[in-house]
Amino acid sequence: MIKRAFAFVVVALLLVIFFKMLMLWQPHTDLSGVAREYVAKEPNQLGAVNVVTAIVVTYRGLDTLGEVSVLFLAATGVALLLRRREKKEKGMKRRPASEFLNTGTNLLIPFIVMFGAYIFLNGHLSPGGGFQGGAVVASGILLSLLVFPRFSLNHALMNWLESLAGASYVVVGILGLVLAAGFLDNRFLPLGQYGALLSAGAIPIIYTFIGLKVGTELSGILENLKEE
Amino acid sequence: MILILGFAFVLMAIGFWGLLTRRNMIKMVISLSIVDTGLEIGMISIGYIKGRTAPILDSAVGIAQAVHKVVDPVPQALVLTAIVIGVAVNALMLAFVINLYQKKKSLDISDYRDMKW
Amino acid sequence: MNEVLIILLGVGMVVAAIAAIYFKNLVAAAVAGGIVSLFASVVYLVLAAPDVAMTEAAIGAGLSTAIFLYAIKKTREQEVEND
Numbered sequence: 169m170i171k172r173a174f175a176f177v178v179v180a181l182l183l184v185i186f187f188k189m190l191m192l193w194q195p196h197t198d199l200s201g202v203a204r205e206y207v208a209k210e211p212n213q214l215g216a217v218n219v220v221t222a223i224v225v226t227y228r229g230l231d232t233l234g235e236v237s238v239l240f241l242a243a244t245g246v247a248l249l250l251r252r253r254e255k256k257e258k259g260m261k262r263r264p265a266s267e268f269l270n271t272g273t274n275l276l277i278p279f280i281v282m283f284g285a286y287i288f289l290n291g292h293l294s295p296g297g298g299f300q301g302g303a304v305v306a307s308g309i310l311l312s313l314l315v316f317p318r319f320s321l322n323h324a325l326m327n328w329l330e331s332l333a334g335a336s337y338v339v340v341g342i343l344g345l346v347l348a349a350g351f352l353d354n355r356f357l358p359l360g361q362y363g364a365l366l367s368a369g370a371i372p373i374i375y376t377f378i379g380l381k382v383g384t385e386l387s388g389i390l391e392n393l394k395e396e
Numbered sequence: 397m398i399l400i401l402g403f404a405f406v407l408m409a410i411g412f413w414g415l416l417t418r419r420n421m422i423k424m425v426i427s428l429s430i431v432d433t434g435l436e437i438g439m440i441s442i443g444y445i446k447g448r449t450a451p452i453l454d455s456a457v458g459i460a461q462a463v464h465k466v467v468d469p470v471p472q473a474l475v476l477t478a479i480v481i482g483v484a485v486n487a488l489m490l491a492f493v494i495n496l497y498q499k500k501k502s503l504d505i506s507d508y509r510d511m512k513w
Numbered sequence: 514m515n516e517v518l519i520i521l522l523g524v525g526m527v528v529a530a531i532a533a534i535y536f537k538n539l540v541a542a543a544v545a546g547g548i549v550s551l552f553a554s555v556v557y558l559v560l561a562a563p564d565v566a567m568t569e570a571a572i573g574a575g576l577s578t579a580i581f582l583y584a585i586k587k588t589r590e591q592e593v594e595n596d
Contacts, residue, residue, distance in 0.1 A: 173414035179409055186405035195397060196445050196468070203468045207451065211459045219451040219466070220564045223473040235477045242484035249491040287567075295563035297451065299480050303571035304412075310579055364452070382480070386576060389487050393494075393583040399516065400556065403523035407530055407549075416535035422585060423537055428547045429577065430530050435551050436569075440562050450561045467561045479568050483577050490584040497588040 202291050208225045215359035216292040216368040224297070225371050229352035230339070236334065243385045250392045265315050270358060275316045280308035288379030298375040302382030309387040311392055321391055333381040340374055398443040407434030419504050421493045425486060432482040436475045443468035518559055526552045539585045547578035 198208060206217055206227060216222040264270070288301025312319050330391055340352075347356035354369035360365055411434060413425030442469055453462050460483040499502060526549050533545035550573030556568035 172417065175413065178416060179413045180490055182412060182534060190398065191407065193398070193401065196443075197436055198445070199463055199466075199468060202461050203470050206465055207453075208463050211453055211462075216455050217452060218564070219453060219469045220472045220476070223469055224476060226539045228473055230479055237438075238481050239484045242488045245488050249495050252527070269419065270401070272507075295450070295567055297564065298475075299476060300564070300571055302446040303568070303576060305580075307571065307575050310576070324502055324596065369462075386483075390576070393487070393587070396427065397521070399526070400523060400560065403526065406527055410527065410530045410534070418534060419587075420539070422588070423534060423542060424579070426533055426542055426581065429546060430549055431575065432531065433549055436565075437553055437556060440557060440560050440565060444560045448561065450563050452563075472562050472565050475562075475565050476568055479572055483572050483580070486577060487580050490532060494584055494587050503563075503588055513560050 211362065214354060214368060214371070215362055215369055217363055218292055218294065219295075220295075221292050221297050221371065221375070222368075225374050226354050228322060229374075232378070233337070233341070233352075237380065239382065239385055240330075240334065243389050246389050249391050250395070252395065264317055269315055273311055275313055277308050280311070282304055284308065284379070284383065288375050289372060290365070291375040292371045292377075293363065293365070298378030299382055301375075301379040302384075303386060305379075305383035306386035306390065309383075311391055313390060321387060326388055330381055330384045330388070333377045333384070336376055336379070337374060337377045341378070344370065375389065397444060397446065401438055402436045404438035404441060404492070407431075407437065410434075414513050419506060420447070421496070421503050421505055425489050425493065428489070429482065429486055432478070436478055436482075439471045439478075443471035448484060515559060519556065520555050520560070522552050527555075542584065543578055543581035543585060546581065549572050549578065550574040 170287070180269045191278070206223060208218065210219055214222045214226060241338030244330070255337045265273075271334065284304035286301075287296040287304060293337050309321070342351070344353035344356055345351045352373050357369040357373075358371055361365060366372070402403075408431050409424055411427045411431035411462065414430065415424055418427065448465055448467045451466040451472070453459055453466070457465050493503070496508065500507060527547040529545050529552065530536075531540050533549065536542045536545060550569060554566050554570040554574060557569060
């Protein structure tokens with residue numbers, strides 16, 4: 169009873185604070201500050217059509233490096249906590265899925281993985297990028313985990329792919345430091361023509377590595393949660 | 397706009413209420429993810445400018461006049477990071493819940509009082 | 514037009530969030546959490562943020578709900594299946 173009253177008081181206080189914040193806020197009418205600089209200078213400096221991609225990969229590149237580390241830490245934690253102590257060889261009590269589901273999944277999975285790769289390769293030209301593409305690839309692997317009862321990922325290959333992608337991301341950053349103006353600068357490759365696929369310097373390369381890393385990490389999390 | 401900011405705040409308050417009053421550990425994780433979603437909607441709605449379009453500078457928007465035609469791109473970059481970190485933290489919390497369940501076979505948070513040091 | 518859409522989506526999100534914390538069945542609560550993410554993804558699109566909408570749809574409404582359902586499956590009492 170006391171606990172319920174305390175929770176009610178806390179949420180009421182929170183609502184009062186939010187209401188005051190709401191009353192004092194005026195919607196913006198123009199870009200100002202850092203956003204104005206980014207939108208005005210970005211096409212000539214970095215050559216990417218998608219401004220959010222340019223911010224995530226180069227202007228705020230260190231935040232993305234930190235986020236990739238947090239994701240890696242979470243995937244490692246999940247793998248560590250859910251590992252099986254002994255090899256319990258229970259018999260496979262799962263029935264295989266119906267014929268319709270099997271055929272449909274066999275047809276769909278290559279297209280899903282290809283669509284995910286398309287999304288992270290085109291991150292600098294249209295909405296998309298490494299995180300979205302990696303999530304689509306992971307959902308393709310989720311589909312095959314759900315439909316095929318004996319599907320399992322090759323753990324060694326996944327570990328190698330993930331580690332190589334993460335290390336290559338840092339190596340590209342250091343190349344930016346050595347050959348261009350700073351860490352994770354994308355101008356050590358030529359900027360190319362605005363709007364072409366191979367433009368914006370090293371942004372497609374960086375996003376490809378991020379997409380591979382995020383895709384394999386999320387698939388690893390899902391597979392660790394599935395094992396019984 | 398003010399309307400969606402109000403909805404985001406209401407969503408955060410609902411999430412906090414669920415976090416404080418539920419006993420089932422999985423319900424607590426669901427409430428925390430609702431708080432995350434509300435916060436992200438709030439951040440994007442602060443960067444919205446009425447009548448403008450998405451920050452993609454292709455031929456429809458044009459490079460020269462882009463500063464007067466796009467919404468604020470910085471909150472979108474921050475929210476992109478926040479969504480991915482949110483799902484990572486949710487997965488780690490659920491791994492902890494599964495591990496605790498395997499020790500004591502109960503999902504009620506008040507059964508775990510004796511694990512304090 | 515935008516205002517009407519935002520009001521409808523906002524009311525849908527609030528109703529789904531209240532349902533997510535009050536359902537007794539855990540699977541229904543996880544699916545209600547997925548519905549909140551789905552409506553949030555459409556709100557992002559109305560607010561001119563297509564990158565964020567794609568991310569929220571792929572990660573929030575897809576993978577996060579799948580992770581919750583796997584966790585619920587592993588924390589139920591394991592009945593003996595005589596299939």
